[in-house]
Amino acid sequence: MGRSPCCDKATVKRGPWSSEEDAQLRCYIERHGGAAGGWMALPRKAGLRRCGKSCRLRWLNYLRPGVRHGGFSPDEDRVICALYAAVGSRWSLIAAHLHGRTDNGVKNYWNTRLKKRFQLLFAGMPPPPAVPVPLPWTTGLLPCGTGGGVDDTRIIGAGGGGNGTDDDMVTGRTNDVVVVSQRPAETSSSSCGPAATTELDEMFRSMGTTGGDHSDMCQSSTEIETASWYHCQYLGSMPYMYW
DNA sequence: AATCGAAGCAACCGCTCGTCA
């Protein structure tokens, strides 16, 4: 007993969207403030011969205001790679931290460009785990003070140009992970502490959130030791080896 | 100028999850 199809493939149109269809969809959504009544009912109400799923995808990935295409910045590259190392192929989660990017766009960008660079970079290392390693600080962030020649932290994306543009939205905050990269020892002078906290404060401020008390985000060395060093290798070394 | 392969991207497919009756 198979699953019933979401729509009748014989009657719905498939393939590339025409400008007329785009206009119809945009008009309907703008007029009703979204997919009123659900995506499944939208095509009929909007007079489109499309599957509801197709309409949703078209809107989210292409028509939705603010969606950006192409031209990924180095900061965005960093965030994508770091978050991929942290959470795996959870594209919607990754895209949520790149202003104006869609999960589909990030996924395509990864598959066509970044993956190759990622693989090249870690050619001599064992492959990343198929399932993300459960980290003890998943409610916080990657701890600072990890060994192996790195002894400082840096929030990925919080630095960079620092000109306050949209590209600076590429912070490391996620629903369950805040990503911090490791800085090589020779380039830093302090360990986890005020500097990192200041960056966090700045990050949360720029995002319009208080961030609350994140003093607990710097884990103890004991907790760090229990974490996967392997994971830290991926998260920690990449931004510096690569960019 | 024609052909071919690689790259990039939009769209589709099928599964899982969440909600609700």
Add this chain to the structure above:
DNA sequence: GTGACGAGCGGTTGCTTCGAT
């Protein structure tokens, strides 16, 4: 508690574009 249904997500496919030969 359970089944139906819609929404969301990630993997995959296929079309288009572009560069090399």
